[in-house]
Amino acid sequence: MAITIEIDHAKTRARAAAIAGLPVVPQAVKGPIRRLKWVILLLTLSIYYVTPFLRWNRGPNAPEQAVLLDFANGRLYAFFIEIWPQDLYLVTGLLVLASTILILANALAGRLWCGFACPQTVWTDLFLLVERLIEGDRRQRLKNIGAPLTAKRAFQLVAKHVTWLLISLATGGTLIFYFTDAPDLLSGLIVGDVSANALTWIAVFAGTTYGLAGFAREQVCTFMCPWPRLQGAIWDPEAYTVNYRDYRGEQRTSAKKAAELRLRGEPAGDCVDCGQCVAVCPIGIDIREGPNFACINCGLCVDACDGVMTKLGRPRGLIDYESWTNIERGRNKEAPRNRLLRPKTIGLTAACIALAGTIGLAFATKTTATLSVQHDRDPVAVRLSDGSLRNAYTVKLLNKSASAHRYTLSVGGIDAKLSIVGNESLSPIEVAPDSSEQLRLTLTAAQAAQRDVVFIARDETGGSLSAADRFVER
Structure with a gap:
């Protein structure tokens, strides 16, 4: 079975938006997936901002920072682990293990990492939250595009960008904390006693955060990140990715028209073409047009569609995490099958366990x-x-x-x-x-x-x- 992941409509939408000068403006949505994303956002940001300040007693003449990338002395510290330049093969092993886990996750649920835990997604969600709190939700922000600049609008813009810059500076500063003693550098920043080199790197990382999360956003996930380019090679039709059950949703019609057709005993699709799935998408694609390499599998369109279906009294799951093979089975009126356990996933799981065991043994037997x-x-x-x-x-x-x-x-x-x-x-x-x-x-x-x-x-x-x-x- 040969399947091509659709990319034309993603490019068309991006090109049309660029020509019109319109950014992708996602709408806020409520639902279990959105709540899970908030939990992951809080968890990942907490880990990122707090970790440099954790202490770990390694004895005399050793740094007390729990996680420290001490490049000046050629050391990498992570709690009880200490890596010297001679141990970089262990870092290589960890990178191979991380890549294998990412491929396994892709075989199970597509770009799940991209949609929930990728730094670009996490910081973009944070910047979007600030934007909504200051400027309002999607409808108001769309009205603001091209509108005359008023005093209120100017205040909103200043407040938004100042908040973005503060978050960016905190992000860039925290990243520098991983390379030196965090409390010492923080106290130096407070009193203004810090090297020009540290300030330069803070400015670089802050500018990167400000640009990527504040402006590039979906362009990073669609065109800059190499991961979506690999989807054509490693995309798995058995993986549970976000898909539209077209056999249930088509033909699209209004809710009123669909109700009339059902009263007459005629078929009617559940999709009312409300466009909510597109409005909430942080990438700006329409999942109803088929599998898309730009889809980050965040599931916000699932929450949006389920909310509409609930209001209409229709079954949830018109858009859902579903394998493409089950979509095709549904078209043929066949029962769905769960094939998360298959030779590919079993082999990748075994490879992850073997790699983790080998790395663990290497760490355990590493000499001092x-x-x-x-x-x-x-x-x-x-x-x-x-x-x-x-x-x-x-x-x-x-x-x-x-x-x-x-x-x-x-x-x-x-x-x-x-x-x-x-x-x-x-x-x-x-x-x-x-x-x-x-x-x-x-x-x-x-x-x-x-x-x-x-x-x-x-x-x-x-x-x-x-x-x-x-x-x-x-």
Whole structure:
């Protein structure tokens, strides 16, 4: 079964609106989905604004901010997790896991992330709420477009944009808090003692928020975001996306005309062509025209249509979260089938579990210290006057813990004398917390052939580190 996601009417509407200079002005709607979106909006904004101020005790000489992207020192902190540059493979794994979860969500319910939790959607909803509270609902805002500028209208515009800018500055400032100690930066902002670099980034992020959430809005979701472009490749007809049950809604007619037709025993569609589904859509599309790549699956049109159906005494669900295959079954008067559990979703779920388990195991077994060895390249070996052979190496001990450690170096796999430049007695090497020590050492063997050698660093606490290299002849 080949299905093409319709994009022409989305482009046509966007082009017509641009030519007319008219923005998409969504109408407020009430319903269970809208209430769920408000809950998610409050939850996500609370997490975003509060997280930088959470504290986490990591011991002495370690930052106390629970979530901190300390790029200056090459550290990423997230509560009990600490990631060094050497651990970036774990970040890669988390990104792969997030992508797999997103694909799984798409297989289950389309662009669910876009409609409920995407930052663009969340901040756009917040900006729209401000706009409605100050300027009124859709009808009043449409009247304001092109109307003469009065004192009241000027006050509304100033109040709206000042509020938008305050939200944008709070957003940009909070994002900077993730990269430095939040309370210190906040106190610096209050007293005016902050670097020009921090102010510049706050201005950049504030301007981005102001532009994208205040003006670009649906253009971001339709044309700037790459995710809708992938819908043609990964769109799943079994996914529960927002769809119009055309087999029930057509032919469209007025409520009065539909009632007369039913009294005469003639068929009549439930859709009264009220246009509420289009009026509340934050993207400005008409879902009745078929699957659309621009639809973010927010479900506001479901609330709007259900409200109309309830007033008309008709069954709810004319527009609903429904799979496209069930829409086609309905056209053929066949019973719908729920196929959320199918090979694709089971495989993606298994992949998510396997990835999560692998990443969890990698985090659990991640060490707080590493030993690395690099053989000298020029020369790789030196023949001494007594006939013995010497190889030189650079050894690096990295201590990623919050306490100092002392290591004793030894070598295995070869009968050779170990010497540490500057430490002839081979006394324990102390590595300070959150730092590294680089040593230069030599191995001298009376009779040696090509063979592997193992360098061992034994910690005074009982642990040990090892790294292998090669002892070579000239």
